[in-house]
Amino acid sequence: MHYNLRHYRAEAERHSHADFHQIIISDVGKLELEVEGRAGEVCGRRMAFVEAGRSHAFRAEGLNRFLVLDVNIDLAHKTGIEALWQSRGRASAYLELQNGAQGSLLGLLDRRWFRSDASEFTGDGMPFTNAIGDPGLVDQIRLILGHSRQAVGTEKKTGSDIPTRLVRVMDWAETRLTEDIAISDMARIAAQSESTLFAAFQRYLGTSPMRWLTAKRLQMAWFLLQDCQIQLSIGDLANAVGFSDQSAFSRAFSRQFGRTPITVRRDARKLLGAKL
Structure with missing residues (x-):
């Protein structure tokens, strides 16, 4: 390959x-x-x-x-x-x-x-x-x-109520979750001021840009932990979704889902073993 x-x-x-x-x-x-x-x-x-x-x-x-x-x-x-x-x-x-x-x-x-x-x-x-x-x-x-x-058709769907600029910056950020992303970077991609971008996130998504970004990172971590074929340590997984500190990642993950990363991985493996 x-x-x-x-x-x-x-x-x-x-x-x-x-x-x-x-x-x-x-x-x-x-x-x-x-x-x-x-x-x-x-x-x-x-x-x-x-x-x-x-x-x-x-x-x-x-x-x-x-x-x-x-x-x-x-x-x-x-x-x-x-x-x-x-x-x-x-x-x-x-x-x-x-x-x-x-x-x-x-x-x-x-x-x-x-x-x-x-x-x-x-x-x-x-x-x-x-x-x-x-x-x-x-x-x-x-x-x-x-x-x-x-994928259906050749035109990218943006949704009926979210502005194209906001969709563009969301797509850009979602392909770079492993990197350090600042609001200034997101504002540059959206071709808007930081205050205008912040207001757009609040209006259309009900959250701030950085909280949205953190939620996306944690959601990706959930996917990775659920897939038993992915062999990453919790520390490597934290880095893979943009967290430089494993403890900070575990705390954020537990707040988001009410469960620790280790528990989610353990339960997924138990479920796989039961199916086999």
Whole structure:
């Protein structure tokens, strides 16, 4: 398995690859993608799975960067990645990550698995990082697919009552839950003042930007603890969802859900054992 960060040109290109599937996840920008005549976009929560042998065309304008994983056919079959995609996508090339599920997932793949000195490539440049046989990376891919659903149409839904600017900053923040995010950063993405952004969160979501961000991080932690295939210590899990201190994470988690992280993980494993 190979994985890398790529940015694409505005000029459309087309090709196919016979020996591996490709998973494309957006970090920045929008990729226009056409797979065997089916047009779609990779942006925000929308990702794509390009099956081996399928001809596909792609282009992206402006600032863009995408996480691209080349998954060997045999590995995808043996680890259930192929089956998970088929069950979620129902033959579609496009999946949409559910609310609260995408934040730290992209962070875990994008930030934790790449060398800090790695260069990026334009178009389909050679991968700079190789993760052949890495079970941790396979776990993260399975988790991403497990919290996804078939994407309908090519237009990103923003909801009927939440302004587009607010949706944009929410999507941006949810893909960076592992990073330090300040209100000033969120205001910059929304192209609003901090006070205007704060007022928008209060009006449409009934909370402050930072409380919303913390809730998203804790929700992602719940997903990770419930998935018995994810082998992360509580400390590593805390870091994965943006908490630098394990004790602070445990206190916040307990306040949010009325249960400790260790209890949630233990109960999930007991339930799995009972089913087996």
